[in-house]
Amino acid sequence: ARGALDRLEVGHLADRPFDRLSSGQQQLVLIARLFVQDAPVCLLDEPLALLDPAHAQAVEAAIRALAAEGRVVIASTHHLPFAARADRVLAIGPDWMEIAAPAEALAPDRIRALFGVEVAGCPCCGQALS
Numbered sequence: 001a002r003g004a005l006d007r008l009e010v011g012h013l014a015d016r017p018f019d020r021l022s023s024g025q026q027q028l029v030l031i032a033r034l035f036v037q038d039a040p041v042c043l044l045d046e047p048l049a050l051l052d053p054a055h056a057q058a059v060e061a062a063i064r065a066l067a068a069e070g071r072v073v074i075a076s077t078h079h080l081p082f083a084a085r086a087d088r089v090l091a092i093g094p095d096w097m098e099i100a101a102p103a104e105a106l107a108p109d110r111i112r113a114l115f116g117v118e119v120a121g122c123p124c125c126g127q128a129l130s
Helices: 002-007 023-035 053-068 080-084 108-115
Strands: 041-045 072-076 089-092 097-100
Touching: 002 023, 023 053, 041 053, 053 072, 089 108
Parallel strands: 041 072
Antiparallel strands: 089 097
């Protein structure tokens, strides 16, 4: 278990009570737990929420490692750049849903339909959203 914590740079927190950790630290500990479980399917709810950019990158790398091990990883997220780097995106609107490659599912017209906002650029090609 310590190795899983170290993988996300929170091994130094192993002896602290969970309720004494910050929200971001708790998030990292919960994600690290996936590496000691042998679940073939991993469900993650907003895995990058509450994380600073460095830890968000570490978590994204960890999620990719889980997938590389052959596990199915399903993550719900509103973080468009993270979704843009997924293999597939399931976009769920009020009366529709679509499974597609990120470039299609996260196109500006789909973002408008999903969130009611206009975006400049595309999360799939690295251009900043506005």
